[in-house]
Amino acid sequence: MLEVIAAAARWFQLAANLIILGSCVFLVIAGKEKQIYSAQWVEKLERLFPKLAISIIIGLVIVLAATIGQVTGGTSKLLQAQVWFDFINNTQTGKIWSGHLISAVLLTLSVIFLRKSEKARGRYFLCALIASVPLIADAMVSHSASEGMTIANIAPYALHIILAGVWLGGLPALLLLKYKYVKQVKSSKSSFMDAQILNRFSTMALPVMLLIVLTGIIVGDRTIDGHYAALVATPYGWLLSGKILLLCIILVIAASVRSYWLPLFANSKDSLVTKKSAAGMRKWVRIEFLLAVVLLFIATLIANNTTPAKHALIEDWPFPFRFSIVATWGMDNVAVQVWCGLATAGAALIVLYFGRKANWSLKRLIAIPAVLVISGLAIALPPLTIEAYPETYLRPLVPYDVISISYGAELYAEHCVDCHGFQGKGNGIKARTLSTVLPDMLTEPHTTEHTPGDFYYWISFGMENTDMPGYADQLSEEDRWDLVNYVYALSRGYQARILSPEIIPNRKNIQPPVFAYTAHDGTSGILQDFRGDQPVLLVIFSWPESKKRIEQLKQSYANLKTENLAILAVPAGTLTSKELSEVTKDLPFPLVVEGAQEIVQSYALSRRTMNRPDLLGRGSIPDHMEFLIDRDGYLRARWVPLAEETGWRNIEVLLKQIELLNKENKSAIAADEYIR
Incomplete structure (x- = not known):
């Protein structure tokens, strides 16, 4: 229960922080004209700022209370001030939380000052800078920071979340700006000025979204670290896949607003068309904002409530196959088929480009490239698959140490040497009597093409359609992992000849x-x-x-x-x-x-x-x-x-x-x- 409360509080305070940041950035790019900052939609937006800032502080207090409750094993000690003081003073999390809270208080003071001071562009710029500080503090308790409190680890995540705020936080301001066109038709002069604001935001949003994707790839690559199988077999992977899917939908909506609704609004001379286009734009931006809030909640769960892919354990691989470029690329026609598939998928970009030039309908513009991408993947991916087992991604039970390798050598001499030979070359005294040719485990790259879990499965249950028996009934689980370690030591020892x-x-x-x-x-x-x-x-x-x-x-x-x-x-x-x-x-x-x-x-x-x-x-x-x-x-x-x-x-x-x-x-x- 405490974990659920903490996750909800983190999401709530983060969303409030992002809205303040993005709204201030939106107001900075709105323009220098004073009449813009005296508009009714700006007044409504500013009235939200103090409430949002206080929400950040309340959310942080709830997060700390839930964290202390989890550490102490319940809520019974939450009323003891000394418990709070000790946690804040003696833990790194507590110290970071203190900095986070101080920055949130400063943000609250800044928005109060903004409300009472003369409205000007520079005030919003200063407020946006201050709103970025709590987000940097948030980055310091992320998965990226757990790898080491260094600028190289923290900066990509901090930049990712700040850029997300610039985009997501600007959407409420955009919704308020369009609201007046839904209720009443504005003058052409007002429409022209607002169209300029929207064009500026749209122009800025494109590179911001590209940077969000780029920094997301950097952060994701670090937390995945090559363990791509975890994307479809762990809670972290499922949430990340859901986040990516939502982002793709959001990008499609944003592209639709940018390419259809915004030009219709900006170029319209008819007040009724202006009102209709504003209503359509507001509807789709509202959907975009709601999806972005859900995406933010998923991102919060990923950052604070899941184990990163590179550390996640896959106890039971759910598919009978997996992808492996290393094991398949050298096979006949694989490279040709993969490149043909990628070329087919890549053709979707060309079709998309010329489709936009030819003013295709939105459905056609999405459907044809989607078919090309799906067809390309259907051609390229199957050749890269190899057989997999429930244990394929199982983490070894026994460390790769000299004791395990030594035991593995004894077990190999007892159970394996007659067939596989003294050095694992498949030339044992019984090798010629077998119905299948044994692999050379020494000089061939089998341990790079297959996972430790694959070898564990074969040692445990044998290999189908071969003479390889299973040893699950004869050897303990640790013994089988010792054998796996020895096989890997053999192979890596040969690789060390370089x-x-x-x-x-x-x-x-x-x-x-x-x-x-x-x-x-x-x-x-x-x-x-x-x-x-x-x-x-x-x-x-x-x-x-x-x-x-x-x-x-x-x-x-x-x-x-x-x-x-x-x-x-x-x-x-x-x-x-x-x-x-x-x-x-x-x-x-x-x-x-x-x-x-x-x-x-x-x-x-x-x-x-x-x-x-x-x-x-x-x-x-x-x-x-x-x-x-x-x-x-x-x-x-x-x-x-x-x-x-x-x-x-x-x-x-x-x-x-x-x-x-x-x-x-x-x-x-x-x-x-x-x-x-």
């Missing part, structure tokens, strides 16, 4: 497995501890084969530490007490003593290089490997002395790579701890 001792700037596409460790000096931690702070050099070594390199790292540690590098040394095998003593003597960085085996086994899957593919038999693990992981948790460079003799043996080369990593801007999205 890495070299030199990083490619800003190319962050390889997600290494995370891990926990305990060091020889008693310290412990996880790989994620270094995120946002330091790049990590993971050194997997053998003793005494790597003795010279370890000594070199000891001597160079001061210079490496100056570049803010963390080093973790991981023995490839079990060290004796004597060897451990030799390695750790004067060792200035941690040596992993617990968790080492799993780290070595998992990172060894990324041992291959372009000139040493290591695809035969079981493969072999080099004596020494080093991996450079950046501050966002991505694997960026690798040195395997067995395959690349020089590499980081020259410490200056390593220092150069670290320097390049430190110069990169921190990515807004760190590497995920789950495969996706």
Whole structure:
């Protein structure tokens, strides 16, 4: 109940704020003539301002009360002033709310001042600026701000909502302006002046709407982050799809008003035609305004009451298919069919252009392009579909870590190696006896073409029309996810062959497995501890084969530490007490003593290089490997002395790579701890 009350209050105060902003902008563009600001419709509009401003304050108080009620578990403590004070003073939400309330109070004072002062264009401009401040505060509690309180995150959403206010808030002013023509016929001089005002608003509204769409795409792309399946399988997606549909309808209505009713009103010499066109325009603008208010309510629910698409969980995919360009584009005739479909859909724009030139009726102008768009999509989309399952978008239960990969390797050796082979190439001892050809899971891009949920489904229930059995009755849910993690580690390990001792700037596409460790000096931690702070050099070594390199790292540690590098040394095998003593003597960085085996086994899957593919038999693990992981948790460079003799043996080369990593801007999205 409290959530419903909070949503309604947010919508109410936001709508009031937008109307004040948009109405003031409308009055700014109305013109410089004093007689405009003394008109009856302006007086009626101004009388609304104080009520709307107070509504913003009341709405904010209700929102805070509902939020405190949700946090404290009920309404019993809402009468305690200390509870309110503690929430406002000790939480970021409370502090932002304080700023929001202060800006709303300033807006109230400004509209009161506007009502009492001499009416002039500059007053409305100042009021519009002040009305923008609460909207910026509102942006600071949006999904965009949850990714980080930075200008880059907040600005697109703030601009989006301010522009929405310029458009939506101007509609009530437009309705009041047209109202006088419904009740009585005005003089031609008055009609001419009002037509100029409407033309100015219409001219401004077009680029404003385009910017609203553009900023909406930017904000939406950030909250979706490639998880487009969530648009049809989560509450966030359903609401967003509804919002987009409403916006399309509104755009059609706005285009109709701009192309038909406004010219009819502006060019009419007959008072009856003027009245009729004004009534028609007012009817459609009223519908546009009502739809915009509904759209605003949906937007409020999206921003405050749903989980963004990129974080939303799709427990049960509702369709037997999904779209995948990656998995289908290389198939025969797919590209040709898709481009033909897009060309057909694109032809709708050409038809629309020439239809307007030829003065087609509105129905014809909408129907023919719509048929072309639908036909084009019907041609282009089917070739891009592949089979999907209820589990296709299921979020992995188990993190992508070295423990899971290690368990997965054991399960793979027990249940899968006879058919799929030691390295997943589909060349096991039983492969030739099967009725179907097994896929090469190592070198072919199966893990990029299919989701983790697809692999989980196949491991659980088998693959139809193949010899692949299901293991749901033999393996637990966690075991099956461990197998999925191992299959992905195999594939990503092969993809890592493109890495070299030199990083490619800003190319962050390889997600290494995370891990926990305990060091020889008693310290412990996880790989994620270094995120946002330091790049990590993971050194997997053998003793005494790597003795010279370890000594070199000891001597160079001061210079490496100056570049803010963390080093973790991981023995490839079990060290004796004597060897451990030799390695750790004067060792200035941690040596992993617990968790080492799993780290070595998992990172060894990324041992291959372009000139040493290591695809035969079981493969072999080099004596020494080093991996450079950046501050966002991505694997960026690798040195395997067995395959690349020089590499980081020259410490200056390593220092150069670290320097390049430190110069990169921190990515807004760190590497995920789950495969996706």
